[in-house]
Amino acid sequence: MGADPAPAARPGAHGIDLVDMAFWARLPSERLADFARLRELGPPVWFPEPRVPFVRSGKGFYALVRHADVVEASRNAAVFSSEPAATSPEPPPWLAKVFGTPMVNMDDPRHARLRRIVFRAFTPRMLAGIEAEIRATAARIVDEVIADEPHDFVEQVAARLPINVICAMMGIPERARPYVLSRIDAMTAYSGVRGSLASPRALRLLYGNLRAIVDLHRLVARLGRARREAPTGDLVSALVNAGESGEALSVRELGSFFDLLLVAGNETTRNALAHGLHLFTEHPDQRDLLLADYDARIGGAIEEIVRYVSPIVQFRRTLTRDHELGGRRLRAGDKVVLFYPAANRDPEAFADPDAFDITRKPNPHVGFGGPGPHLCLGANLARMELRIMFRELFDRLPGLRATGEPEYLLSSFDNGITRLPFTYTGRGGSRP
Ligand code: HEM
Numbered sequence: 431m432g433a434d435p436a437p438a439a440r441p442g443a444h445g446i447d448l449v450d451m452a453f454w455a456r457l458p459s460e461r462l463a464d465f466a467r468l469r470e471l472g473p474p475v476w477f478p479e480p481r482v483p484f485v486r487s488g489k490g491f492y493a494l495v496r497h498a499d500v501v502e503a504s505r506n507a508a509v510f511s512s513e514p515a516a517t518s519p520e521p522p523p524w525l526a527k528v529f530g531t532p533m534v535n536m537d538d539p540r541h542a543r544l545r546r547i548v549f550r551a552f553t554p555r556m557l558a559g560i561e562a563e564i565r566a567t568a569a570r571i572v573d574e575v576i577a578d579e580p581h582d583f584v585e586q587v588a589a590r591l592p593i594n595v596i597c598a599m600m601g602i603p604e605r606a607r608p609y610v611l612s613r614i615d616a617m618t619a620y621s622g623v624r625g626s627l628a629s630p631r632a633l634r635l636l637y638g639n640l641r642a643i644v645d646l647h648r649l650v651a652r653l654g655r656a657r658r659e660a661p662t663g664d665l666v667s668a669l670v671n672a673g674e675s676g677e678a679l680s681v682r683e684l685g686s687f688f689d690l691l692l693v694a695g696n697e698t699t700r701n702a703l704a705h706g707l708h709l710f711t712e713h714p715d716q717r718d719l720l721l722a723d724y725d726a727r728i729g730g731a732i733e734e735i736v737r738y739v740s741p742i743v744q745f746r747r748t749l750t751r752d753h754e755l756g757g758r759r760l761r762a763g764d765k766v767v768l769f770y771p772a773a774n775r776d777p778e779a780f781a782d783p784d785a786f787d788i789t790r791k792p793n794p795h796v797g798f799g800g801p802g803p804h805l806c807l808g809a810n811l812a813r814m815e816l817r818i819m820f821r822e823l824f825d826r827l828p829g830l831r832a833t834g835e836p837e838y839l840l841s842s843f844d845n846g847i848t849r850l851p852f853t854y855t856g857r858g859g860s861r862p
Contacts, residue, residue, distance in 0.1 A: 479491065
């Protein structure tokens, strides 16, 4: 199983190590420069990974950094499997036995069955149903910014919208939401390339992660059982009771789905919002272009934010059989990691890839994943949240801009911003 990597392909020959957390501590521009060098090297490069206690053992992965390679690995799921896991570090097999497997870590037909059921959460009708709630939440967030002093865009705006939207979808009462947020933070602290987690800190994070999963599962299991006994017409009722196809989620599957929504739909949208404000500050010409005709241009602007930033950095696949990709012969059992930020700046796919251009057309970015069975299920929800939140912000906070450099999250999974100072003009003039 697994190809023996050629010595020349080992990190060191090119001086880049994607497994070392020091790589992810560098500035985004420096990481992108290294990804450009990897793209230019040609065939996918191999990165060995150290073993980590309690985590599925593996030898390493080939880094996919070219747009064409990421698209092929996403589309060709028969060869590029999402099992045993698309996330890094790969969870140990017992974890799936205890908590169930999220759909992102499954192949068809198991994946297709779950996707069919949970699609009920994302139909145009369901999305239209929560649009008013998203508008009201966005308005409340801006009310509170106006009532308070603007200091941190992440804390006051970006972190608040997505979690409230997901909780509203799931019918989680307002009073339980701070608790849910603390559990999510504990869960996401463990995501990333495993090499960095070979330490006592890794075990602490793993423990915190497991506790958080147990707590959240308990919460939604209670909700699921209640809705099964007395359906209310909300999303959880739709998921745990059989639909037209006769299929429904088990209470355990509901727990896994909720974890996935929280992990997939929370940080991603939060980071797209924060990066969006930073980008509009750095590129005032693009902000002016947007504001000159918001309705016509916001769709293109959102796609360009997602391309430029790639809020999710990577997912992985495992080869089911030998296959040639991008000039490299891969073997059954090999792992590949799809690096979306690298693919989204590939000059073979995008003219002038480092320009932030909200009118870019076409824009075949892979920020929501490549085309294929796992393409982001929440993309239209994320688009709606970004459209509504930026409209509310730009309409009511004239001169909205960041006032300093973002503080970045140290992660190889989320391209996160943890703090972004901001200001706006109005209500008595410009703030410092
Ligand atoms: C800007 C925001 C977002 C970004 C950049 C993003 C990115 C991604 C990516 C890259 C994947 C592909 C996984 C793969 O190929 O293995 C994915 C899948 C997924 N996303 Fe998103 N996402 C975003 C927002 C959301 C939201 C708001 C939700 C739901 C509330 C969501 C739910 C999901 C789900 C359920 C999957 C798994 C689909 C499957 O396995 O069939 N995402 N997302």
